[in-house]
Amino acid sequence: MINAWSSGTGMAGLMGSGLYLIYGCTIKVSEESEKTQLRNLNKLSFLLTTPIVIVYWIAFYCLLNTHESSMDRDEEHRDEEHVEHCKVTENSESDEDTEALLRSPNPQVNYHKDNEIAETNVQRYFRCLKLVLRLSINLCAVYFFGYVARACASKVRPKLDYNKGCPELYAALQFCYQAGVFASRSSVQLVQIQRVEVFSILQGLNMTIWIVDVHWKIIPEYILPAHMIFIGLLGGASYVNIFYLLLNDTKYPDEDREVCINISTLFVTLGITLGSALETVIFSTFLKND
Numbered sequence: 001m002i003n004a005w006s007s008g009t010g011m012a013g014l015m016g017s018g019l020y021l022i023y024g025c026t027i028k029v030s031e032e033s034e035k036t037q038l039r040n041l042n043k044l045s046f047l048l049t050t051p052i053v054i055v056y057w058i059a060f061y062c063l064l065n066t067h068e069s070s071m072d073r074d075e076e077h078r079d080e081e082h083v084e085h086c087k088v089t090e091n092s093e094s095d096e097d098t099e100a101l102l103r104s105p106n107p108q109v110n111y112h113k114d115n116e117i118a119e120t121n122v123q124r125y126f127r128c129l130k131l132v133l134r135l136s137i138n139l140c141a142v143y144f145f146g147y148v149a150r151a152c153a154s155k156v157r158p159k160l161d162y163n164k165g166c167p168e169l170y171a172a173l174q175f176c177y178q179a180g181v182f183a184s185r186s187s188v189q190l191v192q193i194q195r196v197e198v199f200s201i202l203q204g205l206n207m208t209i210w211i212v213d214v215h216w217k218i219i220p221e222y223i224l225p226a227h228m229i230f231i232g233l234l235g236g237a238s239y240v241n242i243f244y245l246l247l248n249d250t251k252y253p254d255e256d257r258e259v260c261i262n263i264s265t266l267f268v269t270l271g272i273t274l275g276s277a278l279e280t281v282i283f284s285t286f287l288k289n290d
Contacts (some may be wrong), residue, residue, distance in 0.1 A: 002240065002243050002244050003186065003189045003240070003244075005183070006185035006186070006188070006240040006243065007237060008187050009185065010178070010181045010182030010183075010184075010236055011176035013181055013182065014175070014177070016049070016179075017171070017175040017180075018175060019045065019048075019049060019165045019172045019282065020041075020171055020175075021091070021168075021171050021172065021175055022167050023041055023045050024045060024166065025166040025167060026140075027040070027041060027044050034082050036259060040268070048077050050217065053219045053268035061145060062094045071286055073231075079253050097102055124256070124259065125263070128256050128260045128263055131148065131243065131251065131252060131253070131260055131262045132246065132264050134262060134266040135245060135246065136264045136266075137267070138199065138237065138238060139238060139267050139271065140268070140270050140271035141200040141203070141204070142203045142234065142235055142239075142271070143235065143268055144271040144274050144275045144278075145200070145204045145206065145275070146203055146207070146212070146231055146232075146235040146273075146275070147271070147275030147276065147279070148207045148210075148235070149206050149207045149210040149228075149281040150173075150174065150177055150228075150231070150281055151275075151283070152169055152207075152210035153173040153177075153210070153213050154170050155218065155283070155287065155290055156210060156214055156217060156224065157169060157217060157224075158217065161221065162268055170194065172225065173225060173228045173229075176226075176229045176232065177228045177229070177235075178226040178232060179229055179230040179232060180219055180228070180229040180230065180232020180233040180234075180236060181230075181235055181236035181237065181239075182231075183232075184232070184234065184235075184236030184240065185235045185236040185239060186240075187236075188240045188241060188244050189242065193237065193241045194245065196238055196241055196242055196245075199234045199237055199238035202234065203234045203238075206227070206231050206234070211287070214287050214290050215287060218263070239268075242264065243261065246260055246261050246264060247261070268279060
């Protein structure tokens with residue numbers, strides 16, 4: 001399941017950047033200035049891809065209904081099993097204990113015999129946070145480093161090298177990144193890697209190289225696409241292997257997996273936000289004129 005999910009998200013990025021490349025090579029008005037062409041390209045790209053939202057909405061609606069129906073059936077099955085369990089234990093449990101069991105949706109996890117709550121939701125969230133903290137920090141880090149490196153792609157060459165040719169340099173580098181992401185996010189069925197710290201360390205080195213190159217511009221242009229593919233490979237590999245562990249590692253209790261996954265996903269957003277903040281700072285200060 002995780003391979004299909006992550007591969008699908010990788011394909012979405014690849015298709016989006018690919019369409020942008022195609023639009024950039026076909027939608028041009030030679031009399032317009034470069035800035036006007038870029039503005040029109042962004043506008044037309046948005047308008048031409050908007051109908052895809054309708055397809056997405058229909059697919060999401062159908063899948064959501066299917067999922068809810070499945071959950072309803074599972075819930076009915078669990079209720080039947082719970083009632084049956086209570087009937088079996090009726091002779092050995094007191095009336096008070098049986099009543100407590102019937103009121104408890106999950107007596108083994110959240111309730112004691114005397115029906116006192118053993119763990120609040122806040123306590124559960126903090127417990128799950130401790131369980132996934134190592135993976136979540138690595139997920140945050142690899143997104144943070146990767147997004148800063150991607151933004152540096154807009155400045156690693158002289159200004160005259162951008163906004164010309166087919167494909168345009170920056171758009172082509174973003175396509176290379178998405179190609180790497182798609183490839184690695186589709187790889188978990190072939191290879192699983194538990195030492196996800198390796199991805200974070202290598203991605204941090206990549207970010208440093210690209211920040212330095214923004215100023216010095218020492219990396220030849222023909223090396224940049226391969227390096228950007230490598231950045232995408234690291235980001236996608238970290239993503240798919242971390243979520244594979246969250247779904248399959250016995251360290252994470254089945255009843256807490258959904259909470260653990262949601263917490264880790266928040267760290268993805270945190271990494272992107274921090275990366276965007278750093279980009280804004282460095283491009284507005286010491287890399288402003290590069």
